[in-house]
Amino acid sequence: MNSMIHVENLTKEFKSYSSRSGLKGAFRDLLTRNYKIHRAVDSISLDVKPGEMIGYIGENGAGKSTTIKMLTGILTPTSGEVLINGMNPHKEREKFVKTIGVVFGQRSQLWWDIAVQESFRLLKKVYNVSEEDYNSHMAMVIEALDIAPLLDKPVRKLSLGQRMRCELAAALIHNPPLLFLDEPTIGLDVLVKLKIREFLKELNKQYNTTVMLTTHDLSDIEALCERVVMLDEGKIIYDGSLSQLKTSWGEGKQIQFHFKTPKTRDELIRSTCQQLVVWEPGENENTWTANVTNDEDIISQVIGEVVANHQILDLKILETSTEEIIRNIYEEGIIHG
Amino acid sequence: MSHLSIFVQYVGQYMKTRLTYRSDMVVEIMSDLLFQAVNLIFILVVFGHTNLLSGWSKDEIIFIYGFFLVPFALFSTFFNIWDFNERYIVKGELDRILTRPIHSLFQVILERMELESMFGVVTGLAVMFYAGSNLGLTISWYDPLLFLLFVLGGAFVYAGIFISLATISFWSDSRTDIMPMMYNIGNFGRYPVDIYNQIIRYVLTWILPFAFVGVYPAAFFLDKTEWYGYAYLTPVMGIFFFSLSIFLWNIGVTKYRGAGS
Numbered sequence: 001m002n003s004m005i006h007v008e009n010l011t012k013e014f015k016s017y018s019s020r021s022g023l024k025g026a027f028r029d030l031l032t033r034n035y036k037i038h039r040a041v042d043s044i045s046l047d048v049k050p051g052e053m054i055g056y057i058g059e060n061g062a063g064k065s066t067t068i069k070m071l072t073g074i075l076t077p078t079s080g081e082v083l084i085n086g087m088n089p090h091k092e093r094e095k096f097v098k099t100i101g102v103v104f105g106q107r108s109q110l111w112w113d114i115a116v117q118e119s120f121r122l123l124k125k126v127y128n129v130s131e132e133d134y135n136s137h138m139a140m141v142i143e144a145l146d147i148a149p150l151l152d153k154p155v156r157k158l159s160l161g162q163r164m165r166c167e168l169a170a171a172l173i174h175n176p177p178l179l180f181l182d183e184p185t186i187g188l189d190v191l192v193k194l195k196i197r198e199f200l201k202e203l204n205k206q207y208n209t210t211v212m213l214t215t216h217d218l219s220d221i222e223a224l225c226e227r228v229v230m231l232d233e234g235k236i237i238y239d240g241s242l243s244q245l246k247t248s249w250g251e252g253k254q255i256q257f258h259f260k261t262p263k264t265r266d267e268l269i270r271s272t273c274q275q276l277v278v279w280e281p282g283e284n285e286n287t288w289t290a291n292v293t294n295d296e297d298i299i300s301q302v303i304g305e306v307v308a309n310h311q312i313l314d315l316k317i318l319e320t321s322t323e324e325i326i327r328n329i330y331e332e333g334i335i336h337g
Numbered sequence: 338m339s340h341l342s343i344f345v346q347y348v349g350q351y352m353k354t355r356l357t358y359r360s361d362m363v364v365e366i367m368s369d370l371l372f373q374a375v376n377l378i379f380i381l382v383v384f385g386h387t388n389l390l391s392g393w394s395k396d397e398i399i400f401i402y403g404f405f406l407v408p409f410a411l412f413s414t415f416f417n418i419w420d421f422n423e424r425y426i427v428k429g430e431l432d433r434i435l436t437r438p439i440h441s442l443f444q445v446i447l448e449r450m451e452l453e454s455m456f457g458v459v460t461g462l463a464v465m466f467y468a469g470s471n472l473g474l475t476i477s478w479y480d481p482l483l484f485l486l487f488v489l490g491g492a493f494v495y496a497g498i499f500i501s502l503a504t505i506s507f508w509s510d511s512r513t514d515i516m517p518m519m520y521n522i523g524n525f526g527r528y529p530v531d532i533y534n535q536i537i538r539y540v541l542t543w544i545l546p547f548a549f550v551g552v553y554p555a556a557f558f559l560d561k562t563e564w565y566g567y568a569y570l571t572p573v574m575g576i577f578f579f580s581l582s583i584f585l586w587n588i589g590v591t592k593y594r595g596a597g598s
Contacts, residue, residue: 014594035428035478065595066595067430069595072435072436073436074431074432074435074436074593074595075591075593075594075595076591076592081389093435094438094439094440095438097410097435097436097437097438098438100436102436104432104433107429107430107432107433108433109433111350111354113357114350114353114354118350118353121346122346122347122350125342126343126438126439127340127344127345127437128438129439
């Protein structure tokens with residue numbers, strides 16, 4: 001088997017109890033409780049090859065973090081099989097975590113009060129990294145992330161962007177072949193985001209590091225990942241390339257017209273009756289959007305007909321963004337995917 | 338050995354942070370000293386009304402208190418994880434711990450240690466020497482060795498009980514007030530157990546064996562031969578309760594549910 005991550009029928013259930021209503025209910029709760037079993041992750045299967053960068057996306061509460069936590073050995077799965085790097089994260093936790101790096105965007109790995117380089121030193125000891133390995137590897141990381149001027153500052157004095165770059169460096173001290181990033185760019189400005197993306201690409205190229213990334217910022221995924229796995233209510237609803245997702249879902253284009261005078265839907269439909277167009281009202285009566293299929297002939301015909309019949313001030317052609325595609329999938333479910 | 342070198346690294350870092358907040362450290366040591374003084378005054382007040390307590394004299398009780406301070410100082414230095422539930426379970430800090438290649442309990446201990454509590458060893462020894470010289474106790478060559486063994490045993494008893502309590506958080510993360518209560522029960526071990534009734538005595542010996550942190554081992558140095566059996570049991574109880582707590586911890590970690598997000 002040459003997959004980096006091998007997951008089969010992985011399931012995690014959480015037991016929570018629901019309270020009954022009213023005072024009488026509260027007393028009944030004392031005696032017998034109603035337990036509800038909630039499946040956060042529902043028998044997912046996944047294989048990731050070494051060197052792949054995969055984006056793991058889903059709404060809040062879809063089970064992304066729970067999956068990552070099971071893959072990193074933090075949570076014990078209810079059932080199913082996980083094999084990462086040929087190891088079971090729960091049976092050999094201490095040996096296993098030496099082969100992974102983890103960054104949680106919302107949580108700090110570094111010691112708050114001590115200088116960044118002291119944190120690095122401590123982690124170097126914790127991971128038992130030799131001086132030579134550390135120097136040769138971290139020189140590149142520090143250079144690429146541009147954190148050399150931050151090393152002697154205590155973590156609490158760093159800005160979020162500076163801290164995040166240091167967090168990333170800290171997760172790589174032992175040069176792990178597999179890196180988990182849970183919302184690493186949350187709250188960061190564009191420049192820091194770009195820097196982190198550049199760095200991850202570089203890392204992937206130089207060390208063939210496998211990266212699994214969860215994020216709400218789809219531009220991260222567009223910039224880094226060829227493969228996306230989409231999760232909804234604990235189940236994988238899409239696993240494939242990002243471009244495939246775009247072509248099968250983002251078929252349509254939108255043409256936005258700004259007319260000189262107010263228009264009604266009927267008027268517009270009459271003027272474009274030969275084409276398959278769905279008109280949507282815009283901000284005011286003067287703006288309308290035409291949804292058409294992504295076909296150059298149709299687009300130009302629609303524009304021609306509209307312009308011939310109505311006076312326009314402005315027009316824009318919009319492609320459906322990944323963001324919209326994903327939103328559509330969540331709203332409509334994956335019916336014709 | 339790698340555990341030892343990691344320990345040394347953590348201690349080094351700890352010193353560095355502590356030295357940047359020097360005034361905090363002084364305040365902490367002072368409040369510890371004040372706390373110990375109040376306890377001592379309490380004993381003196383009690384003996385202002387009586388000369389003997391179930392056959393124990395004032396200096397003997399002070400000696401027991403002095404002994405108690407030593408294992409208690411070790412416990413407070415390394416195993417004082419009373420805020421484990423709040424800090425590691427509710428806030429989810431255990432996530433971070435679990436992604437590092439060292440035993441999780443060992444890491445928690447390294448992060449929560451408070452080295453200034455070690456000062457209690459000094460006060461404890463001072464109190465013991467004061468009471469001991471009043472009593473005219475002599476020191477044999479094996480006394481320091483047994484003292485070390487009993488102190489470690491006592492500290493492990495304390496650690497075992499508090500770690501076991503901390504593991505409850507793995508199953509239920511609701512806050513409980515059990516920790517402060519346990520501190521109060523722990524204080525019972527500072528007094529001769531024969532002043533309590535049978536049930537409390539049994540509990541302090543076998544269920545929450547705080548008596549092994551104070552009165553039993555101290556009785557050995559006070560030459561109370563009738564308690565020697567219990568005194569020798571101290572290291573055994575320490576190892577047993579500490580092992581039990583590690584066993585519970587290891588099961589508990591697999592039940593960890595993580596914090597939301």
